[in-house]
Amino acid sequence: MNHVVIRRPRIEDEEELKQFFNIVITDTFAREGLAEMVEDIKNEIEMKKKYLKADFDSNGEQRYFLIALDQDKIIGTIEYGAASELITSCTNGALKELVEVGTVFVRPDYQRKGIGNLLFNAVVLTLQQKGIAEFCLDSGYTSAQKIWKKKFGEPDFLLKDYWGEGFDHMIWRLRSN
Numbered sequence: 001m002n003h004v005v006i007r008r009p010r011i012e013d014e015e016e017l018k019q020f021f022n023i024v025i026t027d028t029f030a031r032e033g034l035a036e037m038v039e040d041i042k043n044e045i046e047m048k049k050k051y052l053k054a055d056f057d058s059n060g061e062q063r064y065f066l067i068a069l070d071q072d073k074i075i076g077t078i079e080y081g082a083a084s085e086l087i088t089s090c091t092n093g094a095l096k097e098l099v100e101v102g103t104v105f106v107r108p109d110y111q112r113k114g115i116g117n118l119l120f121n122a123v124v125l126t127l128q129q130k131g132i133a134e135f136c137l138d139s140g141y142t143s144a145q146k147i148w149k150k151k152f153g154e155p156d157f158l159l160k161d162y163w164g165e166g167f168d169h170m171i172w173r174l175r176s177n
Contacts, residue, residue: 004115005069006122011056013067013074020074021048024105032141051079051102066122068106068115076106078119080127080135087138087171091157095173099127099135104144116147127176138171145170 009017025044029035054063068076079102088096101123104116127135137152139145140163148170149155155170162169 003070004075004118006066006118007069008060009052009055009065009067009077014052014056016074017052017067017077018049020077020107021045021105024107027108028105028141028143031143048103051081054081055079063102064126066119066126068119070110074107075110076104076115076119078102078104078123080123083136084138086169087136090159090162090169091171095136095171098173099132101127101135101137103139124176132176134173134175136171136173138169140167140169142167148172 022045025048026035026041029037029041029044034040051063052065055065063079063081065077065079067074080099081102083095083098083100087100101120104119106115106119137148139148145155145168152172152174156173157171159169159171161167
């Protein structure tokens with residue numbers, strides 16, 4: 001994947017990013033066996049759009065996105081910002097001061113090609129350059145949890161059956177260096 005470019009999104013990328021969120025989030029829920037959770041899918045898409053707007057409005061201060069492109073096509077995103085209410089409440093505030101690295105999304109036809117790793121490494125490098133030594137990461141998606149567990153080991157916080165029986169939520173506290 002030598003031709004992949006990672007950069008900050010521009011305002012002219014906004015419409016394509018919104019379509020990207022629709023495609024990837026809908027696909028992710030379907031792969032997780034949760035396609036019937038239409039309202040949750042809609043909420044997740046709206047949250048990502050809100051985060052993108054916060055990035056544009058604050059020039060990356062409130063939320064900070066990176067996008068991966070193949071030619072001129074958006075194939076992946078990652079973002080970071082303040083730890084979510086979910087992370088703060090489920091850890092009794094233990095991680096509330098940390099930055100949260102948000103969902104790594106990769107187009108279905110580009111998954112398993114290292115794009116997620118490229119994006120993750122780029123965001124960690126960005127955190128290092130900004131002097132951010134620690135961050136947190138969470139996941140309720142079982143497919144992503146397998147990847148994060150392989151990469152980082154067992155989570156620091158395990159919320160058993162948080163999303164229903166057999167659907168846990170996991171939170172990791174990580175160092176950027």
